[in-house]
Amino acid sequence: MAGGEGRRGVTVALLSTVVFFTLLAVAITHAPGWPEVKRTFFNWDEFRASMPEISRAFLLNVKIFLIAEAFILVLALVLAIVRSLPGPVFFPMRALGIAYADFFRGVPTVLVIALLGFGAPALQLSWVPLSTTFWGIVALVLVYTAYVSEVYRAGIESVHRSQDAAARSLGLTHWQSLSRVVLPQAVRRVIPPLLNDFIGLQKDTALVGFLGSVEAFKQSQIDAAATFNYTPFVAAAVLFVALTIPLARFTDWLVLRDRRRRHAAGT
Amino acid sequence: MRRAPAILLIALLSILAAGCGGSSNKASDTTGTAAAASCDKGSLNLVNAGQLTVGTDNPAYPPWFGGAEKAPWKVSNPYSGQGYESAVAYAVASKLGFTKPEVKWIVVPFNTSFAPGAKKFDLDINQTSFKPVRAKAVDFSDSYYDLNQALVVVKGTPIASATSIAALKPYKFGVQLGTTSYDYIVNNIKPSKKPSVFDTNDAAVAALKNKQVDGLVVDLPTAFYISAAQVPNGKILGQFPTVGTPEHLGMVFEKGNSLVSCVNDALAQLRADGTLKSLEAKWLQADAPVLK
Numbered sequence: 001m002a003g004g005e006g007r008r009g010v011t012v013a014l015l016s017t018v019v020f021f022t023l024l025a026v027a028i029t030h031a032p033g034w035p036e037v038k039r040t041f042f043n044w045d046e047f048r049a050s051m052p053e054i055s056r057a058f059l060l061n062v063k064i065f066l067i068a069e070a071f072i073l074v075l076a077l078v079l080a081i082v083r084s085l086p087g088p089v090f091f092p093m094r095a096l097g098i099a100y101a102d103f104f105r106g107v108p109t110v111l112v113i114a115l116l117g118f119g120a121p122a123l124q125l126s127w128v129p130l131s132t133t134f135w136g137i138v139a140l141v142l143v144y145t146a147y148v149s150e151v152y153r154a155g156i157e158s159v160h161r162s163q164d165a166a167a168r169s170l171g172l173t174h175w176q177s178l179s180r181v182v183l184p185q186a187v188r189r190v191i192p193p194l195l196n197d198f199i200g201l202q203k204d205t206a207l208v209g210f211l212g213s214v215e216a217f218k219q220s221q222i223d224a225a226a227t228f229n230y231t232p233f234v235a236a237a238v239l240f241v242a243l244t245i246p247l248a249r250f251t252d253w254l255v256l257r258d259r260r261r262r263h264a265a266g267t
Numbered sequence: 268m269r270r271a272p273a274i275l276l277i278a279l280l281s282i283l284a285a286g287c288g289g290s291s292n293k294a295s296d297t298t299g300t301a302a303a304a305s306c307d308k309g310s311l312n313l314v315n316a317g318q319l320t321v322g323t324d325n326p327a328y329p330p331w332f333g334g335a336e337k338a339p340w341k342v343s344n345p346y347s348g349q350g351y352e353s354a355v356a357y358a359v360a361s362k363l364g365f366t367k368p369e370v371k372w373i374v375v376p377f378n379t380s381f382a383p384g385a386k387k388f389d390l391d392i393n394q395t396s397f398k399p400v401r402a403k404a405v406d407f408s409d410s411y412y413d414l415n416q417a418l419v420v421v422k423g424t425p426i427a428s429a430t431s432i433a434a435l436k437p438y439k440f441g442v443q444l445g446t447t448s449y450d451y452i453v454n455n456i457k458p459s460k461k462p463s464v465f466d467t468n469d470a471a472v473a474a475l476k477n478k479q480v481d482g483l484v485v486d487l488p489t490a491f492y493i494s495a496a497q498v499p500n501g502k503i504l505g506q507f508p509t510v511g512t513p514e515h516l517g518m519v520f521e522k523g524n525s526l527v528s529c530v531n532d533a534l535a536q537l538r539a540d541g542t543l544k545s546l547e548a549k550w551l552q553a554d555a556p557v558l559k
Contacts (some may be wrong), residue, residue, distance in 0.1 A: 036383045041405060118470070121477040130479045132463060212441060212463030212474055220379075222464055225445025228381040228404035 039229075050223040054232060057219035058239045064133065064215070068140045068201060075145045075195035080152035081178065081214040097149075104146035110207045113139040117211035136208030144201050151193045155186035192258070195251040199244050208239070216240070270285045282460050291450065306529035308364035312527070314389050319365045321345070321356050322375030322388030322519075329492050330550050331394060345372040350391045351488070351550035355411050358542055362533035377445055380519050381405050389526055391519040394486065396447040409544065410515030414490075416451045417490035417506040417555055419483045421498060426481040429504065432456060432558050439463065441471040441480035447514055448484040455510055456484075472497045488551045505558035 028034060082090075083097040104112065108177035117135040120128055129135070159182045167177035209218030216236045276328045314320045323332070326341035327350075334347025345353045348367070360370045371386055380391045382405050390408070397407045418435070426438045432455070440462040442449045452462050463480050465471040468489065474480045475498055484491060487506050494501035520527050537543050 033384055040383045118473045118477065121479055122473075124477075130477065132474070132479055209464075210466065210470075212465045212470065212480070214461055214464055218444075218464055221444055221466075222449065225378065226398070226400070226450070228401040230383075 033169045039228045043229055043231040045215055045227050046223075046227065047235050050220065050232040051235050054216050054219045054223070054235050055239065057214055058216035058236075060133070060213065060215045061202070061240075062206075062243070064137055064140065064205040064208055065198075065202050068137050068144065068205075069198060071141045072144045072148050072201070075141065075235065076148035077152055079145060079149035080156060083149065084156050086174070101146045101149060104143050105150075107143075109139070109143045109204055110210055113207050113210055115139075115248055116142075132211035133208060133213045136211055136213060140193055140204060140208070144197060144204075146202075148194065148197050151190050152186065154193075155190035156182060158189055188258075192251050192255045195247060195254070196258060197245055199251075201242060202244055202247070206236075300460070306363065306464055306532060311363065311526055311529060312524055314387060315371070318369045318371050319360050319363065319386070319490040320371050320373060320389045322373050322380065322386075322391035323352065323393045324377050325374040326469075326488070329496070330488050330552070333548075333550070339374065340372075346370075349550075351546060351553060352394070354546045354550060355537075355543070356390075356392050358537055358546070359530055359533045359556045362536055378492060386521040389520070389524075390530060393519070394489070394516055395519050396514050398447070403521065406520040406522055406524060407517035408520070408527060408530045411534055412516045412547065412551070413513045414486045414488065414516060415506045415509060415514070416448050417487040418499055418504040418558065419490050419494050419498065420481065421475065421478070422500040422502045423477070424481060427502060427504065430558070432507070435482070435558075438481035439479075441465060441474045441483050442543060443468045443471055443485070446485070448486065451507060451510075455507065468493070475501075478500050487555060490555070491552050503555045505556040508557055508559065546555075 031037075079097055079100065082093050083101075085093060113136055116139045116219075117132050120135055149158045163181055163185070164177050167181040168174070174182070205216035206215060209215045209221075214240055215220070217233075220232035220236035224230050279364050323345055325339065327343050327345050329343055329350055330345070330348050331346050331352040332340075333349030333353065334344040336342055337344040337346070340346075343350060345356075348354055348357045353429075357367060357370060360367075363421050375388055375391050375393065377393055377395070380393060380395065381401065383404070392411075395401075395407075396414075397410070401407070426435070429435050429438075435456050436458050437460075438458060439460040440456070440458055442452055442462050442464055444464050444466055449462065449464060452458065463471075463474060465474065468483075468485065470477040471480070471483050471485075472493060482504065483493065484507075487503075490503050490506075494503050518530060520530075534543075
């Protein structure tokens, strides 16, 4: 590979990037409605005014995310293990696992949240919690457990059967083989897609606002409706992006590291 | 790890600041007084020539709208001319020279009524409270109704025995997004628990029925409907005293639409000849004890 070619590549990339974004910027700022869009979506005073309260509301998103994630990681693993139980005896449990995953991946998350958040307390049972945030978290856990269990399961199935066979031939039981040989390898392989689902969960915490809990998106809606200016939406978006981008880059880095390691091990 | 989001936030903020900064008032200033065009039916600035396109949210609830439910409308039918807002819209339309069949109703969710850009409606009548900041985004007609906020509770619950605003502080309130009721809670009741804020009044009503909130703050006419028709054992605990300038409802127009001044003329005539008063008496109950 000649050095000149590489340099030319960089120049072309740079040039095309500059041209592309300049054209885009010109097209947008010369649109007839741009002054109005700028005033209603990118208003610096509104941004500054709404940011503190939206940031405080964003703490609720972070709280929901952290609590839900802890439960999801555990429950999804349990579900994945149930679905990979061998033998005809465990068929009903496997079937239940499949039905669960199918159902909760099929129903829109916001519907699960609405059904649980308004439905469960409507039973009027004294021991059923009324807190909407509680039910929002339960709904997110149910939905994401279905997704994440598929990720775990893919990991478990990616571990070659000879690993399990070797462990069993050494006298380990099925559980020992699973917990000490298969799972450690499986989980390491699926860390990038797991983090991918975390990012999805972070964003979906905004759906809990449907039940009336004032999280960042709801707070931005409150501000937007009060002033008829959409800039608070941009402020909320900035907060979500600020949280997800580091996680996304971290995921990329993990994938890269894993590839390098396997590459090194292979040669 | 901990620093990364903060640094990113700052970077993003500065990009945004650069984007928003240095704003000059290039935006064509079409605020306020539109050209005093003639209010002849033929010269009005309309979405569809020859017809008045009126927006409101769906479902259209009593007492603002009445009549039997007719698709696509739920709960009631704006074409009926029954209910306060429907009646006022037809009264205004008639002053502008439109016959009843020339008035067309379209569904405009509250949250889209103030979206920037061209509007699909000539005027939107949807219990929208006038606020100066809102008038930067849309034009409002003069008031067609001055209103108070009220509190709906369920009989037999602890809050139902409260008799003063001060006694309301420990309770959890539900409220619809984008309403002045929300402002009233935050600025005047100042409860110790953060109110739950719902996208629609229906969701807020569901939460009250479930006892997920102790009370709903809504405007008084809506409170009558909710307590009578939507919440079993519902009760209006009282209306709240006006704080500052009285709140009023205005019709919403696209910014700079010359139609506003014509509608205002029509409203002034309807007020002067007592039509608004009699429609109010016919459709809106407004009597409830005032909470101090």
